[in-house]
Amino acid sequence: MENTSSTYSSSTTGNRSILPADMISVQEARNLILEKFTQLESVSIPIIEAINQVTTEDVIAQFDIPPHANTGMDGYAVIAEDTKDASYSQPKKLSVIGYLPAGQIFDGSVRSGQAVRIMTGAPIPNGANAIVPFEETDEYREEIRTNNTEKTEVLIDVEAMTGANIRPAGEDMKKGTTVFRKGTILGPAQIAVLASLGLNNISVHRRPIVAVLSTGDELLSPGESYRNGKIYDSNSFGLAAQIKSFGGIPKILNIAKDNVASLTHLIREGVENADFLITSAGVSRGDFDLVKTVLAEEGQVGFWTVKMKPGKPLAFGVFTKKSGTQVPHLGLPGNPVSAMLTFELFGRPTIFKMLGKINAWPRPLVSAISKDKIINTDGRRFYARVVIDETNVVPTISLTGKQSSGILTSMAKATAFAICPSNVKAIEPGDSCEVILIDRENNYYGEAILTQKNDY
Ligand code: AMP
Numbered sequence: 001m002e003n004t005s006s007t008y009s010s011s012t013t014g015n016r017s018i019l020p021a022d023m024i025s026v027q028e029a030r031n032l033i034l035e036k037f038t039q040l041e042s043v044s045i046p047i048i049e050a051i052n053q054v055t056t057e058d059v060i061a062q063f064d065i066p067p068h069a070n071t072g073m074d075g076y077a078v079i080a081e082d083t084k085d086a087s088y089s090q091p092k093k094l095s096v097i098g099y100l101p102a103g104q105i106f107d108g109s110v111r112s113g114q115a116v117r118i119m120t121g122a123p124i125p126n127g128a129n130a131i132v133p134f135e136e137t138d139e140y141r142e143e144i145r146t147n148n149t150e151k152t153e154v155l156i157d158v159e160a161m162t163g164a165n166i167r168p169a170g171e172d173m174k175k176g177t178t179v180f181r182k183g184t185i186l187g188p189a190q191i192a193v194l195a196s197l198g199l200n201n202i203s204v205h206r207r208p209i210v211a212v213l214s215t216g217d218e219l220l221s222p223g224e225s226y227r228n229g230k231i232y233d234s235n236s237f238g239l240a241a242q243i244k245s246f247g248g249i250p251k252i253l254n255i256a257k258d259n260v261a262s263l264t265h266l267i268r269e270g271v272e273n274a275d276f277l278i279t280s281a282g283v284s285r286g287d288f289d290l291v292k293t294v295l296a297e298e299g300q301v302g303f304w305t306v307k308m309k310p311g312k313p314l315a316f317g318v319f320t321k322k323s324g325t326q327v328p329h330l331g332l333p334g335n336p337v338s339a340m341l342t343f344e345l346f347g348r349p350t351i352f353k354m355l356g357k358i359n360a361w362p363r364p365l366v367s368a369i370s371k372d373k374i375i376n377t378d379g380r381r382f383y384a385r386v387v388i389d390e391t392n393v394v395p396t397i398s399l400t401g402k403q404s405s406g407i408l409t410s411m412a413k414a415t416a417f418a419i420c421p422s423n424v425k426a427i428e429p430g431d432s433c434e435v436i437l438i439d440r441e442n443n444y445y446g447e448a449i450l451t452q453k454n455d456y
């Protein structure tokens with residue numbers, strides 16, 4: 001039999017912060033949870049893997065980018081003075097002494113009266129100080145449009161300024177400069193910059209491994225054949241998808257049965273193999289709800305009633321691995337929408353904190369006008385599933401359908417959550433309210449209406 005002795009750390013259970021008073025606000029709950037997380041250690045990984053991760057050291061340019069002065073146009077490398085007074089009717093004739101594609105160096109030197117035919121990106125030949133694009137030479141005239149790499153003479157139609165079409169060495173980054181400070185979030189453009197510096201690996205905070213445990217005798221795994229009285233486990237998948245989209249690595253465990261042995265065994269498996277354990281169901285009242293019992297037996301844990309809807313019951317504690325490392329545990333409600341909403345509000349910030357971007361978790365908020373009546377009867381903050389229409393200056397929102405906590409399809413249609421404050425009994429059509437944009441990765445939005453708050 002599984003040894004059921006204390007898995008929750010007794011050394012951390014003296015901390016009363018996980019045992020708050022009965023009813024707490026969303027913000028209080030989030031703060032108590034976040035206290036138990038720290039950013040994870042640094043690892044060096046391939047740059048492409050590091051998208052949306054945070055650098056743990058400064059990135060310094062080891063050489064100039066671009067490394068050589070090079071041409072920004074296909075054309076002729078010339079000495080600007082040689083083109084003085086050139087015009088279409090009185091072009092200047094230069095002799096072509098070479099052809100230079102990108103990636104090669106011209107070994108000679110351009111002297112007065114000479115030009116090198118050169119392609120975009122190629123280093124500027126010694127002696128040359130301007131690039132005349134093909135369009136400003138006879139190469140572009142109607143009668144001789146053909147590309148001619150054997151050309152021995154070129155007619156220059158326009159006077160070139162010194163430096164014309166030359167991209168100087170170090171124009172983008174100068175050797176020795178700090179390109180990114182430690183703590184930079186890597187988006188696609190930052191990753192391109194790393195590649196341009198020749199880096200294939202980068203040091204970032206490791207992604208957290210988050211174990212996901214669904215509990216309940218009624219649950220079947222997707223793919224299993226249906227049996228009467230059962231439902232498919234959607235929580236594991238909705239939560240794992242959220243974990244992934246927030247930047248974590250989900251690890252879906254087997255479904256726990258509603259008995260102490262099964263739960264204890266799987267909780268331990270999760271704790272040993274993850275940085276964070278999420279369970280769903282079993283934190284509300286119910287005959288077979290054993291999560292609470294098991295957790296309570298294993299050590300101290302906070303069972304909270306959070307002033308929000310959907311998703312009132314929540315459990316939070318900290319386990320300890322055999323190695324001594326702490327693993328926080330978040331026990332979410334079982335109803336699928338409650339599970340996903342609570343994970344959005346409490347899980348997203350923890351993953352961001354472990355990734356080292358604690359201030360980046362808040363979603364953009366906008367004010368919008370409601371088209372529907374949104375009823376909020378029981379004095380909790382209500383997060384309504386809505387679609388937002390942003391075609392007008394002031395966006396509007398409409399409910400996506402039934403709002404009870406088991407209705408996943410109204411969640412699937414939602415592009416935002418409208419917040420109805422706990423002390424507001426109804427948002428009437430035409431009323432304005434705050435809306436959390438949940439389908440937008442980047443916080444780009446019209447500045448006038450965007451607010452960046454961390455207490456929604
Ligand atoms: P409980 O907290 O165990 O009372 O569960 C509350 C509701 O959520 C019940 O209707 C459960 O069947 C449902 N539920 C619990 N876990 C899951 C899950 N993993 N997937 C889908 N529904 C679930």
Ligand code: MG
Nearest residue numbers: 215216281282
């Ligand atoms: Mg249950």
